[in-house]
Amino acid sequence: MTDQSLRPPIVNLALMPAMAPPADVRPSPLTWIKRNLFSTPFSGALTICFVLLAVWLLHQVLSFAILNAVWSGGREACRANPEGACWPFIAQKFDYLRYGAYPISERWRVDLTQAIGAILIAWLLWTKAPRRKLAAMLFFVFYPVAAFVLLRGVALLHLPVIDTMLWGGLLITLLMSIVGIVFSLPIGILLALGRRSDLPIVKAVCLTFIEVVRGVPFITVLFMANFMMPLFVPDYLTPDRLLRPLIAIALFSSAYMAEVVRAGLQAIPKGQYEAAKALGISYFDMMRLIVLPQALTIVIPSIVSTFIGLFKDTTLVAIVGIADFLKAVETARVDPSWAGPTISSTGYLFAGLVYWGFCFGMSRYSQSMERQLARGHKS
Amino acid sequence: MRSMLKGLIAVAMACTASSAWSATLDNVKKNGVLTCGTNSATAGFSLPDNEGKWTGFVVDYCRAVAAAVLGDAQKVKFIPLTPKDRFTALQSGEIDILAHNATWTSSRDMSLGILFAGTYFYDGQGFMVRKADNITSAKGLDGASICVTQGTTTELNLADYFRSQSLKYSTVGFADEEAVVKAFEEGRCDVLSADTSTLNASRLRMAKPDDSIVLPELISKEPLGPAVRQGDDQWFNVAKWTLYVMVAAEEFGVTSKNVDAMKSSDNPNIRRLLGVEGSIGKDIGLGDNWPVEVIKQVGNYGEVFDRNVGKDSPLKMERGLNALWNKGGIQYAPPIR
Numbered sequence: 206m207t208d209q210s211l212r213p214p215i216v217n218l219a220l221m222p223a224m225a226p227p228a229d230v231r232p233s234p235l236t237w238i239k240r241n242l243f244s245t246p247f248s249g250a251l252t253i254c255f256v257l258l259a260v261w262l263l264h265q266v267l268s269f270a271i272l273n274a275v276w277s278g279g280r281e282a283c284r285a286n287p288e289g290a291c292w293p294f295i296a297q298k299f300d301y302l303r304y305g306a307y308p309i310s311e312r313w314r315v316d317l318t319q320a321i322g323a324i325l326i327a328w329l330l331w332t333k334a335p336r337r338k339l340a341a342m343l344f345f346v347f348y349p350v351a352a353f354v355l356l357r358g359v360a361l362l363h364l365p366v367i368d369t370m371l372w373g374g375l376l377i378t379l380l381m382s383i384v385g386i387v388f389s390l391p392i393g394i395l396l397a398l399g400r401r402s403d404l405p406i407v408k409a410v411c412l413t414f415i416e417v418v419r420g421v422p423f424i425t426v427l428f429m430a431n432f433m434m435p436l437f438v439p440d441y442l443t444p445d446r447l448l449r450p451l452i453a454i455a456l457f458s459s460a461y462m463a464e465v466v467r468a469g470l471q472a473i474p475k476g477q478y479e480a481a482k483a484l485g486i487s488y489f490d491m492m493r494l495i496v497l498p499q500a501l502t503i504v505i506p507s508i509v510s511t512f513i514g515l516f517k518d519t520t521l522v523a524i525v526g527i528a529d530f531l532k533a534v535e536t537a538r539v540d541p542s543w544a545g546p547t548i549s550s551t552g553y554l555f556a557g558l559v560y561w562g563f564c565f566g567m568s569r570y571s572q573s574m575e576r577q578l579a580r581g582h583k584s
Numbered sequence: 585m586r587s588m589l590k591g592l593i594a595v596a597m598a599c600t601a602s603s604a605w606s607a608t609l610d611n612v613k614k615n616g617v618l619t620c621g622t623n624s625a626t627a628g629f630s631l632p633d634n635e636g637k638w639t640g641f642v643v644d645y646c647r648a649v650a651a652a653v654l655g656d657a658q659k660v661k662f663i664p665l666t667p668k669d670r671f672t673a674l675q676s677g678e679i680d681i682l683a684h685n686a687t688w689t690s691s692r693d694m695s696l697g698i699l700f701a702g703t704y705f706y707d708g709q710g711f712m713v714r715k716a717d718n719i720t721s722a723k724g725l726d727g728a729s730i731c732v733t734q735g736t737t738t739e740l741n742l743a744d745y746f747r748s749q750s751l752k753y754s755t756v757g758f759a760d761e762e763a764v765v766k767a768f769e770e771g772r773c774d775v776l777s778a779d780t781s782t783l784n785a786s787r788l789r790m791a792k793p794d795d796s797i798v799l800p801e802l803i804s805k806e807p808l809g810p811a812v813r814q815g816d817d818q819w820f821n822v823a824k825w826t827l828y829v830m831v832a833a834e835e836f837g838v839t840s841k842n843v844d845a846m847k848s849s850d851n852p853n854i855r856r857l858l859g860v861e862g863s864i865g866k867d868i869g870l871g872d873n874w875p876v877e878v879i880k881q882v883g884n885y886g887e888v889f890d891r892n893v894g895k896d897s898p899l900k901m902e903r904g905l906n907a908l909w910n911k912g913g914i915q916y917a918p919p920i921r
Binding site for chain 1: 625628634638661662663664665672673677678769785788789790899
């Protein structure tokens with residue numbers, strides 16, 4: 206108002222000069238730094254210390270991993286340079302880290318399985334993709350069968366059977382985590398619903414399962430599955446050595462998943478349930494259409510946390526003699542024909558990068574999902 | 585609760601004993617594959633190569649048993665085991681034979697339901713020092729600080745040895761072998777002590793391996809050998825004599841290269857060893873040709889030693905106690921007759 210009253214009554218042909226941005230809305234980088242990093246002498250000192258520390262750390266890592274690293278040559282080249290990573294070692298062991306002892310002539314089967322899996326997962330996860338229901342069907346029904354046929358082999362189809370003891374490396378890690386992730390969510394949802402059910406037996410069974418499984422360390426479950434079961438069960442009933450930890454990891458993570466889902470169910474106001482019932486909607490439709498979509502959206506961060514935890518927990522299967530990715534790295538670094546001062550650090554650095562890549566990918570995807578599904582509950 | 589669990593296991597074992605235990609040899613022949621439990625990753629002893637194929641000293645022993653029983657050294661399924669679960673896997677029947685870096689001790693023989701079938705590697709705790717320190721014998725270690733891995737028998741052996749020699753010492757403990765090697769390299773201790781089989785592998789990992797030497801003394805007995813389940817004497821014999829045949833072959837100069845020619849040798853010892861005369865095959869339940877298959881496909885004891893841990897390998901271990909009895913060591917095979 207005041208602006209208008211100050212203006213001359215005729216149209217002003219000159220452009221108005223741009224006003225300075227309000228100081229609080231968008232400070233210049235310099236003001237931002239001043240206000241946030243150097244507001245007091247103490248905070249200024251802290252800033253300098255931590256920047257120096259960060260730069261030093263970054264320099265250490267980069268100079269080990271890239272600047273001083275050995276990129277070609279063999280053991281002698283790596284021994285000659287104790288200051289940098291030995292990447293030729295990883296290059297030579299790369300196939301072992303990916304496939305384990307899977308026979309070389311059959312490794313295309315692993316590649317094919319992983320390629321199909323990657324395409325289906327991308328199709329499923331890309332929310333704008335067409336016909337995602339078909340993708341889900343393919344992924345949950347067709348893919349497990351195809352993966353089994355391809356990886357293990359069926360003599361009838363001229364695919365020689367590959368003993369699971371030969372599987373290893375990243376193949377095992379991915380297999381374990383995908384099986385765990387795919388089975389734990391549906392089983393976990395059923396367990397969570399069961400635990401909140403009014404039917405006493407269903408409730409007791411779910412409660413017992415969840416509490417027993419959560420009360421036992423995963424390592425113990427693996428030991429029981431691998432070494433006690435063959436003692437009690439006759440040979441022909443004992444599942445395969447790889448299948449045992451697979452079942453264990455699926456059941457184990459579903460118990461944790463059940464509690465995560467239950468937290469989401471409890472966060473839904475009672476009014477939602479009552480309104481649905483008042484409209485005469487059946488129990489399953491109420492859960493499917495009203496409660497679960499809201500509950501699951503709320504707990505996406507926890508679900509993905511569980512998945513990430515599960516992905517990293519797969520390293521525990523090394524204890525029962527299955528060569529997962531980390532175990533493959535540890536095995537590779539022992540090789541006396543590569544022995545040298547930097548071999549172990551290079552191996553672990555590479556393992557860290559691979560695990561971080563997968564976990565960071567999962568976490569980023571979940572954040573974008575959260576934004577898409579946000580229903581305005583959040584501030 | 586523990587005793588109840590033990591009882592349950594005993595009952596379960598008794599139930600399966602008759603079927604799965606008594607005839608391991610028949611089972612292996614029927615399955616056409618030998619299931620062998622080995623170390624998961626120990627340099628020189630058992631380690632997958634770049635293609636994932638198992639190689640190493642104890643691995644070759646398994647291959648020898650497979651060659652003896654099935655005539656094909658490749659028909660082995662390897663199951664990597666940790667020190668914690670190795671004996672359980674044998675007890676439960678999951679593996680046919682355990683070829684691990686497991687020390688043969690009285691309590692293991694007597695109370696675990698397993699039997700050690702011989703010693704394929706005489707290991708023992710030794711010392712590594714810096715060359716510059718000019719120490720040539722463990723007797724010169726008075727007042728030394730010693731880097732060890734914590735929580736193993738290494739520390740107990742040190743205490744025993746230094747007390748019996750009335751020498752002073754101090755230990756610097758670390759959680760794993762990697763850290764021990766690092767500390768020794770950085771000069772945080774004068775001596776590194778561990779089993780000799782790992783000392784050599786540790787030395788390779790150092791930046792300057794030639795600056796350190798391994799002292800000749802061993803202060804503990806660690807005989808490493810294959811183990812089988814108790815109560816299956818035939819299989820026990822197979823495990824035991826496969827090893828002896830390899831040792832005897834070295835003694836008589838039979839190698840993987842000359843084994844076919846040796847069959848026409850005049851030496852009665854060699855003729856009996858290779859099954860040309862005598863009944864080495866029939867008595868044990870295998871074909872007469874089995875020692876030939878073992879030596880041809882895997883080699884004699886010396887060849888296996890040199891290839892995996894000895895002079896032809898990066899580890900370059902001395903034969904030491906593992907030399908033949910007539911060459912300064914204690915590897916000795918009973919007569920074959």
